[in-house]
Amino acid sequence: MGHYFQAMKSVGTTLKNALRKPTTSLYPEVIRPRGERYRVAFALTHDEHGEENCIACKLCSLICPSEIITVTPGEKRDSPVTGKKRGYLEDFTLDMNACIYCELCVQVCPTDAIVMTRQPEKPAFAREDLVMTMDKLYANEKSKPLSWSNGTRLCDVQDPARPVTTLQAKAEASVPEPAPTAQPAPPTAEVP
Amino acid sequence: MTHAVFDALNPPPVADVHLDLESYDADADLMVLNLGPQHPSTHGVFRVKLVLDGEVIVKAVPYPGYLHRGVEKLLEKLTYAQQTPIVDKNDYLSPMINEQVLNMAFEAGLGIEVPRRARWLRTILAELQRLASHLVAIGTFVMDVGGSIGGGASMFMYTFRDRELILDLFEDLTGGRFHYNTHQVGGNRHDVPVGWDVSIRAACDQIERSLDEWDVMTVKNGVFRDRTIGVGVLSRDLALQLGASGPIMRASGIDLDLRRDAPYHLYDELDVQVATGTGGDCFTRYRLRAVECRESIRLIRILLEDVPEGPLCSLKPSKGPTAVKIKDGQWYVAVEGPRGEIGTYLIAGGNKGMSPYRLKIRPPSLHALATVPYLLPGHTLSDAVAILGSLDPIMGEVDR
Numbered sequence: 199m200g201h202y203f204q205a206m207k208s209v210g211t212t213l214k215n216a217l218r219k220p221t222t223s224l225y226p227e228v229i230r231p232r233g234e235r236y237r238v239a240f241a242l243t244h245d246e247h248g249e250e251n252c253i254a255c256k257l258c259s260l261i262c263p264s265e266i267i268t269v270t271p272g273e274k275r276d277s278p279v280t281g282k283k284r285g286y287l288e289d290f291t292l293d294m295n296a297c298i299y300c301e302l303c304v305q306v307c308p309t310d311a312i313v314m315t316r317q318p319e320k321p322a323f324a325r326e327d328l329v330m331t332m333d334k335l336y337a338n339e340k341s342k343p344l345s346w347s348n349g350t351r352l353c354d355v356q357d358p359a360r361p362v363t364t365l366q367a368k369a370e371a372s373v374p375e376p377a378p379t380a381q382p383a384p385p386t387a388e389v390p
Numbered sequence: 391m392t393h394a395v396f397d398a399l400n401p402p403p404v405a406d407v408h409l410d411l412e413s414y415d416a417d418a419d420l421m422v423l424n425l426g427p428q429h430p431s432t433h434g435v436f437r438v439k440l441v442l443d444g445e446v447i448v449k450a451v452p453y454p455g456y457l458h459r460g461v462e463k464l465l466e467k468l469t470y471a472q473q474t475p476i477v478d479k480n481d482y483l484s485p486m487i488n489e490q491v492l493n494m495a496f497e498a499g500l501g502i503e504v505p506r507r508a509r510w511l512r513t514i515l516a517e518l519q520r521l522a523s524h525l526v527a528i529g530t531f532v533m534d535v536g537g538s539i540g541g542g543a544s545m546f547m548y549t550f551r552d553r554e555l556i557l558d559l560f561e562d563l564t565g566g567r568f569h570y571n572t573h574q575v576g577g578n579r580h581d582v583p584v585g586w587d588v589s590i591r592a593a594c595d596q597i598e599r600s601l602d603e604w605d606v607m608t609v610k611n612g613v614f615r616d617r618t619i620g621v622g623v624l625s626r627d628l629a630l631q632l633g634a635s636g637p638i639m640r641a642s643g644i645d646l647d648l649r650r651d652a653p654y655h656l657y658d659e660l661d662v663q664v665a666t667g668t669g670g671d672c673f674t675r676y677r678l679r680a681v682e683c684r685e686s687i688r689l690i691r692i693l694l695e696d697v698p699e700g701p702l703c704s705l706k707p708s709k710g711p712t713a714v715k716i717k718d719g720q721w722y723v724a725v726e727g728p729r730g731e732i733g734t735y736l737i738a739g740g741n742k743g744m745s746p747y748r749l750k751i752r753p754p755s756l757h758a759l760a761t762v763p764y765l766l767p768g769h770t771l772s773d774a775v776a777i778l779g780s781l782d783p784i785m786g787e788v789d790r
Contacts, residue, residue, distance in 0.1 A: 201612040208607045212544045221551050233558075235565035235580070261711045263472040300475030300571040305579070306709050314565075345565060347580075353707040355581045356574075358505075 235346045237301055237314035240292055240330060241338035247279045250336075251311035254285040258303035258312055266293040267303060287332060294319060294328040307349040315342035420448060423771070427456045431534045431775040434785030438762060440774065447774060450766035452759055457789040462749055469744045470496055470575060470714040478569040480751060481787040483526050486519040486560075487727045488787075489573040494654065495723040495734040495749075496575045499716040502705065506656075506698045508577040513655040514693045515560075515572075516725070517686045518590070521597065522556040523728035524679045524686075525549040527782040531676055532608060534779030535617045536772075545607050552600050555593035562586060575714050577703025587694045594687045601683055609677060618673035622765045622777035625670060632764075633757040636730025637678045638781060642670040648726035660689055672780040679782075715743040729782060730754030753787035 223230055243251050254271035272288035303312050315338055322328050330338075426437040435456035441449040461480060465473050477492050478485040490512055497504060504512075529549030533542050557567045564572040564580050572580050608614045624634070629642040639646065647664040649657045665681040667674035708714065716738040724733035733752035740747035758781045766774050 201616075204610060204612045208611050211603055211606050215544070215548060221554070233561045233565065235563070235583070236561060237565040257710055261472060261708075263468055263475055298475050299566060299569060301565065301579075302472065302475070302571070305707065308709070347565065352579065353709075356577065356579060356703040356707040358701045358704055358706065 232316045234316075236316045237299055237304075237345045237347070238318040239294070239315045239338060239342060240297075240335055241313055241315050241342060241344060242290065242332065242335040243311055243313055243339050243344075244336075245279075249277065249279050250287060251309045252287045252290065253309055253311070254287050255308060257306045257308065261302045261306050263300060263302070264296045264298055266296045267291070290332040290335065292330040292335065294330055295325055301347060301352075304347055305349060305352045310348040310350055313339075313348045314345040316345050317342040419443070425771075425774065425778075427453075431778055432785075433530060433778070433783055434788075436759070436778075436783065436785050436788070438766070438774070438778075440766070440771070442771065445770045445772075447766045447769055447771065450763050450774070452762045454756070454759060454785065454788050457785045459790065461790045462751060465749045466740055466745055466747070469711040469741070470716065470746075471708045471711050474573055475569060475571040477751070478571065479786060480790055481727065481729070481732070481753070481755070481784050482568070483784055484519045484523045484728050485568065485570055486515045486572070487725060487732060489570070490516060490655075491723055491725045491727075491732050491734050493573045493575055494725065495721055495736040496714065496716065498721040498723055499719060499736055499738050500575065500714070502576055504577055505701045505704050507700045508702050508704075509655045510693065510698050511578050511582065511702070512573070513657065513660075514590075514690060515563075516655065517690050517693070518556050518559060520728045521683055521686045521690075522553050524683050525553045525556075525597070527679055527728070528604070528676065528683075529553075531672075531776075531779040531782065532614070534775050535614060535672075545604060548600060548604065552593075552597050555596060559586070559589055559593060562589065574703065574705075574708065576705035577701070579703075581702055582697075587697070590690060590694060594690055598684065598687055601680060604680075609673075609680075615673065617773075617776060618676060618780070619669070619671060621672045621769060621773050622780060623669070623671045624761055624765060628761065628764055629670070632760045634730070634761055635754050635757060636727065637675055637682065638758050638761070639730065640665065641667040641674040641678045643668045648724060648731060652724070654725055656693070660692060662689065672776050675780045712744050716746075717743060724752065727754060729758065729784065732787075751787070751790060753784075753790065755781075755783040755785070756788045759783050759788060 245251050254269055256269045256271070259265075259267040259269045268289075268291045269287070270289040272286045274283050274285050276282065277284050299314075301314060304314055312335075319328065319330075421442045423440045423442055424437055425440055426432040427435040432438070437453040437456065439451040439453065440447050459479075461476060464476060468476065473492060474489050477488040480488050526549065529546040533546040536542050560570060561567045562583050563586065564570040566572075572578055624638065624642045626643045629639045629644060634642070635646075643666060645664060645666045647662060648654075649660075650662045650664055663685055665678055665685065667678050705714075716736075718739040720735070720737050722733060722735045724731050726732075731752065732754055735748075735750040735752065736746055737748040738746055761781065762778070765777050769777065
């Protein structure tokens, strides 16, 4: 008889939860807001003068643990903006089939050329569709919201000589109340 | 586990447990049944060959290895700066702790200090990850034990609902929900976003409320108690012999926790209350995980009261795969993961000092699964599912 009573209490908990507001959302209609650091796809960027940021230094292809980035450097020529000689991309491919989203290519980029985006790539029917060419990556810069991180920001955060006042955790925090200390009971306390 | 700590426990000599069928009743009609490799209660791809006499298990032979991906060999090829995202995939329910123990081994090899803010962040990430991992362990175990309405599958959904809160916290910090790559040699890669501690407090409050609610469905529920009390009793001696660690070992009465006994990160400043049980059965293992959830919440709240300022990394940000070089030597670093002692044994010196010569990962789940041939015989087939669920193995780290 005790079992029935206890089981009904369990059912009561289930019913209580069934009446709560659901935490899930219907996906295609409601898209959950993503965090500003969320990273799911890639983009190549231009600077404020409309010039390509990438200087074809190949650091991203060297650090990539999955070896999915292929950089083909083009001829070095004078930049129309600064007048200095710099490298340019001939071709750039990134194979999203094997990407593990580790963000290391973003961190090592010296010119903030490769960044990640917060909106994923569309699912594809063929593997070739997931190989991101240079054109697709430059198009992503315009069409997808970019993630927070780029090479400069990540290196600023990780700088050993960083000033101590940046990015304080308690900037908006309320005054913490003293936490109630839950004393762990012996686990077998209620065993009959 | 340090030698001194282990020797103090006075482990008995390994007994010769003879699991031979020759001594069994010759008239019995034995049946061989393969549980797995794709059975949902095996938590992955794990096969146990069961010899059954009716419904009672006579002999159990575990066959791991279905998820072998050659991670340790891959780590010998990659350089030190590239390895963190790979070990995320080992124990896929606690990637943070995998990353931490790997990078702590590299830091031991380099002999560098980690800044205090990074150690604070690593402590809080470890506790959050332990909470998230235990929530999955509790939920899947209760689902394995069974029941639909009023237990089982509904509780599984509730634990996953609350685990999402922690995954959201990790997404705010690192940008990834599951594979973070937020640790690196010398510190962390991402700093705390503004207002993160408010979200942590809200998540902790919610999970604490839920833990109270789940007690009604489990430890105060007679059906659950009948299914778990006295099932799969692991004795103290056997736990020591087989190298079981973590909640499985503590449920058998061994008072050992690396957070308290061999402190790392900021644990030496925290008073970690280690819960132990004496039953050694499935029920005690479940209770112990629930108690550790509450303890993690308590530690997180203490940590949030004092946020240290300062740099996050003691090395310059890595700008290439060869940024870290470790000279020859051997180091073993172990931390207390959600499933027990997870260790990294590093022999440096491969690839001109840029890769490990050999890197061995000590997975706690493998040693938990070593108890399967001893725990299952004598129980019914339905209890086998409950015992496997209470061991909480993660096949990703067992097979690596």
